[in-house]
Amino acid sequence: MRYILYKLATFVATMTLVSIIIFFVFQLLPGNPAHIILGIEAEQAQIQQLEQELGLDKQATERYVDWVTGLFQADLGESLKYQLPVSDILVDRIPVTFSLGILSILLTIIIGIPLGILIARTKGKWISVVLSIMTQLGIAIPSFWFGFILILVFGVILSLFPTYGYVPWSEDFFGALRALFLPSLVIAISNIAVIIRYLRNTILDQANMEYVRTARCKGLTERKIMYGHILRNALIPVITILGLTIADTLGGSIIIENVFALPGLGNLLIESISSRDFPLVQSMVLYIAVLVITINFIVDLLYKVIDPRIRAKG
Amino acid sequence: MKKKLFIAFLLVFVIAFVLVGCSNSQNEEGKDANAAKPETKEATGSSVVRIAMSTEIDNLDPYKSAATDTGSMMDNVFDGLLDTNPKGELVGAIAKSYDISEDGLTYTFTLNEGVQFHDGSELTSEDVVASYETLAGMNGGEPIVAEFAVIDSIEAPSDYEVIFHLKEKNSAFLAANIVAIVPSDYEEQSSKPIGAGPFKFEAYKVGQELRLVKNENYYNHEKIPQIDEVQFKIMPDQESSVLAMQAGEIDVLPGVTQQGLTQLGDSINTVSGPQNMVQLLALNNDVEPYSDLKVRQAINLAIDKDTIIDTVSEGNGTKLGSNFSPAMEFYYEPGLEDYYATNIEKAKSLLAEAGYNDGFQMELTVPSDYQFHVDTAQVIAEQLSQVGIDVEIKMIEFSTWLEDVYQNEQYDTTIIGFTGKLDPYKILRRYVNDYERNFVNYDNEAYDELIDQALRATDEKDIAAHYKEAQRLLTEDAVSVFISDPDRTIAMSNHLEGLNMYPIQKFNLEDLHYTE
Numbered sequence: 137m138r139y140i141l142y143k144l145a146t147f148v149a150t151m152t153l154v155s156i157i158i159f160f161v162f163q164l165l166p167g168n169p170a171h172i173i174l175g176i177e178a179e180q181a182q183i184q185q186l187e188q189e190l191g192l193d194k195q196a197t198e199r200y201v202d203w204v205t206g207l208f209q210a211d212l213g214e215s216l217k218y219q220l221p222v223s224d225i226l227v228d229r230i231p232v233t234f235s236l237g238i239l240s241i242l243l244t245i246i247i248g249i250p251l252g253i254l255i256a257r258t259k260g261k262w263i264s265v266v267l268s269i270m271t272q273l274g275i276a277i278p279s280f281w282f283g284f285i286l287i288l289v290f291g292v293i294l295s296l297f298p299t300y301g302y303v304p305w306s307e308d309f310f311g312a313l314r315a316l317f318l319p320s321l322v323i324a325i326s327n328i329a330v331i332i333r334y335l336r337n338t339i340l341d342q343a344n345m346e347y348v349r350t351a352r353c354k355g356l357t358e359r360k361i362m363y364g365h366i367l368r369n370a371l372i373p374v375i376t377i378l379g380l381t382i383a384d385t386l387g388g389s390i391i392i393e394n395v396f397a398l399p400g401l402g403n404l405l406i407e408s409i410s411s412r413d414f415p416l417v418q419s420m421v422l423y424i425a426v427l428v429i430t431i432n433f434i435v436d437l438l439y440k441v442i443d444p445r446i447r448a449k450g
Numbered sequence: 451m452k453k454k455l456f457i458a459f460l461l462v463f464v465i466a467f468v469l470v471g472c473s474n475s476q477n478e479e480g481k482d483a484n485a486a487k488p489e490t491k492e493a494t495g496s497s498v499v500r501i502a503m504s505t506e507i508d509n510l511d512p513y514k515s516a517a518t519d520t521g522s523m524m525d526n527v528f529d530g531l532l533d534t535n536p537k538g539e540l541v542g543a544i545a546k547s548y549d550i551s552e553d554g555l556t557y558t559f560t561l562n563e564g565v566q567f568h569d570g571s572e573l574t575s576e577d578v579v580a581s582y583e584t585l586a587g588m589n590g591g592e593p594i595v596a597e598f599a600v601i602d603s604i605e606a607p608s609d610y611e612v613i614f615h616l617k618e619k620n621s622a623f624l625a626a627n628i629v630a631i632v633p634s635d636y637e638e639q640s641s642k643p644i645g646a647g648p649f650k651f652e653a654y655k656v657g658q659e660l661r662l663v664k665n666e667n668y669y670n671h672e673k674i675p676q677i678d679e680v681q682f683k684i685m686p687d688q689e690s691s692v693l694a695m696q697a698g699e700i701d702v703l704p705g706v707t708q709q710g711l712t713q714l715g716d717s718i719n720t721v722s723g724p725q726n727m728v729q730l731l732a733l734n735n736d737v738e739p740y741s742d743l744k745v746r747q748a749i750n751l752a753i754d755k756d757t758i759i760d761t762v763s764e765g766n767g768t769k770l771g772s773n774f775s776p777a778m779e780f781y782y783e784p785g786l787e788d789y790y791a792t793n794i795e796k797a798k799s800l801l802a803e804a805g806y807n808d809g810f811q812m813e814l815t816v817p818s819d820y821q822f823h824v825d826t827a828q829v830i831a832e833q834l835s836q837v838g839i840d841v842e843i844k845m846i847e848f849s850t851w852l853e854d855v856y857q858n859e860q861y862d863t864t865i866i867g868f869t870g871k872l873d874p875y876k877i878l879r880r881y882v883n884d885y886e887r888n889f890v891n892y893d894n895e896a897y898d899e900l901i902d903q904a905l906r907a908t909d910e911k912d913i914a915a916h917y918k919e920a921q922r923l924l925t926e927d928a929v930s931v932f933i934s935d936p937d938r939t940i941a942m943s944n945h946l947e948g949l950n951m952y953p954i955q956k957f958n959l960e961d962l963h964y965t966e
Contacts, residue, residue, distance in 0.1 A: 165849075165850070166849075166850045166853040166854050167847075167849035167850050167852065167853050168852070168853055168857070171852050171853065171857065172849050172852060173508070173516060174516045175516045175517070175518075176852070176856065176866075176868070176869075177871075177876075177887075178516070179592075179596050179886070179887075180886050181592045182592050182593075182594075182596070184592075185591055185592040217508065218508075218509075219509065219514070219640075225656070228656050228657070229656075229657070284689060284690070284693065287690065287693045287694075287697075288693060291693065291694075291697050291699075292693055292696045292697040295697065298699060299690065299693050299694040299697045299699050300683070300685055300690055300691075300694050300699065301658065301683065302658060394686045394687045394690075395687050395689075395690050396690065397658075397683065397684065397685040397686065397687065397690060397691075397694075399655075399656060399657025399658050399684070403657065403686065404657075407506070410819075410847060410848070410849050411849070412849055
């Protein structure tokens with residue numbers, strides 16, 4: 137209970153800090169949302185009128201206070217650019233980014249963890265060398281390039297997957313899976329490579345530990361040693377990395393969303409920053425902060441499940 | 451252990467195969483639809499054209515939208531009193547004819563009878579009056595269309611006749627009448643837009659697609675669309691749209707690059723031409739040394755526009771000499787393109803006369819969002835270094851550019867492109883001294899006088915003569931370096947044809963049809 141209260145307090149403190157920083161940074165940026173909306177041909181009088189309509193003639197601090205007050209009434213405010221409630225816009229975008237994120241995380245886990253174990257177990261053999269080179273490549277490949285290559289091979293030449301676009305799950309389950317497979321794979325590739333390398337190193341580190349020797353003396357099979365002891369310990373740093381990756385993916389991927397024309401959050405964030413859409417940016421930052429903090433919390437809990445020693449301490 | 455690994459791998463492969471498997475079965479149908487479009491058309495009785503657009507829709511309501519791309523998509527849903535043809539000449543649309551009084555103060559429009567909005571209601575003068583009252587800001591507030599500020603009163607003597615009384619003569623008024631007419635008392639334009647255009651709004655999925663369907667009851671019977679449905683797909687990445695077109699998942703790609711065209715090969719039809727844009731190196735005439743005519747002329751002489759067009763637009767552009775594109779032929783003053791034919795020696799001696807023997811430092815601010823302008827800046831920097839001008843390129847975000855450069859005029863030089871307008875007044879007004887958007891700070895009474903005369907004139911030839919004279923002044927005073935009008939290319943898959951280039955960004959989808 138104390139633990140949860142403590143977490144909640146840090147959450148509120150982090151959130152307040154983040155939102156105030158964003159607010160001040162935004163004040164420093166030049167650029168008038170009304171002028172950006174109306175474009176280069178707009179007359180001064182039209183800009184002023186739109187400023188009034190959008191409430192931009194109010195003091196910046198006043199607008200910030202309004203936004204925070206709204207927040208306590210579960211109102212995220214109205215986007216300046218789209219002139220729609222921020223919550224409506226986010227409700228459209230979040231499923232896209234979430235589907236993409238979850239699928240890519242699944243791919244990362246399904247492919248990354250077994251391969252990490254394999255590469256550690258086959259240390260020194262040719263398969264391990266080949267996998268090492270491939271992980272090196274996986275980290276080095278620029279994601280937009282890899283995205284284009286996948287589109288070219290699987291979309292244009294083989295016509296196995298659509299080259300762009302999003303299909304909602306509710307409309308067509310397999311269609312959605314098909315539409316999201318290539319982009320998720322692109323996002324997953326570098327994550328897979330990172331996970332494999334991490335897992336390999338930690339497994340090899342753990343394998344030299346005294347407890348492994350003890351286990352062997354006890355007469356445990358190699359299999360029991362690996363899954364019962366080594367892997368348990370080796371997974372702790374991997375889960376940390378995985379947590380960061382998940383938070384990152386669910387925040388939206390700008391490049392991949394653009395390449396595959398997916399209407400996700402990454403796209404929206406860039407748009408909202410360049411159009412100086414303050415309520416939208418603030419709300420998205422809030423969303424990302426909530427996400428990161430929640431995932432960190434879950435990761436903390438997972439540590440305890442995996443390692444009883446952490447449970448005892450906490 | 452190995453067994454488990456094996457099972458894990460097997461699982462991944464099975465998933466992949468299932469995906470590919472079901473994709474195959476679905477794709478066969480899809481492929482047929484792409485490969486043999488005319489057949490499917492007969493089979494299913496409906497034809498769909500998919501068009502890639504790089505930017506999102508800002509607002510479906512034509513009176514609230516400001517984005518050029520949105521305008522060009524939604525233009526198919528809305529019609530105005532007038533429309534433009536590919537030459538930039540005004541033609542009747544909802545209005546079948548118009549009449550201008552001798553004194554140029556009264557405009558009478560006669561409407562086509564039997565024009566229906568998409569909801570089935572008839573379009574009458576009442577809707578026109580209501581639309582114009584909103585547009586002219588007569589219900590309070592600022593006018594949405596600045597040219598309509600000149601409207602003094604509107605009357606509708608009959609259902610098919612609208613009369614505008616202007617406060618003063620204004621030759622810019624007429625071209626502004628291409629703006630959308632909307633039903634009076636309809637409040638849902640932002641979510642379910644209704645107009646009288648050749649296509650009906652069907653659905654919009656935010657950030658994904660805009661779907662329009664054919665308007666069977668379009669009043670202009672010759673122009674009833676031949677395509678049943680149009681889907682504008684929002685695809686922010688150019689390279690992805692080219693790949694999608696290669697895969698047959700996109701049928702029309704506007705604004706395709708030269709590289710994209712090479713990639714697409716002969717599987718496509720193209721239309722291409724000047725887009726009535728003016729790309730210029732703007733010189734702030736209020737800041738030294740650009741306040742000196744000799745310096746401005748020297749810069750003009752040092753810049754080789756042909757090289758810029760060849761390298762940055764790969765040869766696909768029209769060289770300009772003033773702030774005007776030949777896309778608007780009737781008002782264009784020819785012969786100014788080579789007024790400052792590249793001459794390094796002459797440029798150097800002009801600089802010396804102005805007292806800059808050793809050249810000077812030039813700060814060139816470029817909006818980094820536009821790669822085209824950034825590339826141009828690099829070529830210009832290279833060219834100006836030959837006369838001793840040391841160019842320092844400063845890249846800023848477009849939003850910042852709007853405020854710092856355009857609004858507050860805090861800059862020395864910048865590169866920007868002004869998009870096409872149907873009315874020369876809107877294009878040339880930019881250099882009138884007391885106009886708030888004269889960010890180049892050009893100050894010449896003779897010029898202001900010419901623009902004013904053009905506005906007050908009633909004879910088309912007089913109007914054109916004044917505008918031509920004004921273009922000449924801009925060149926002679928070397929107000930800025932007017933570089934080029936880059937070509938715009940629309941790629942269509944080779945079973946489609948009918949799209950045209952217009953002096954404004956416009957898609958004449960009603961003319962789009964399948965080749966035989």
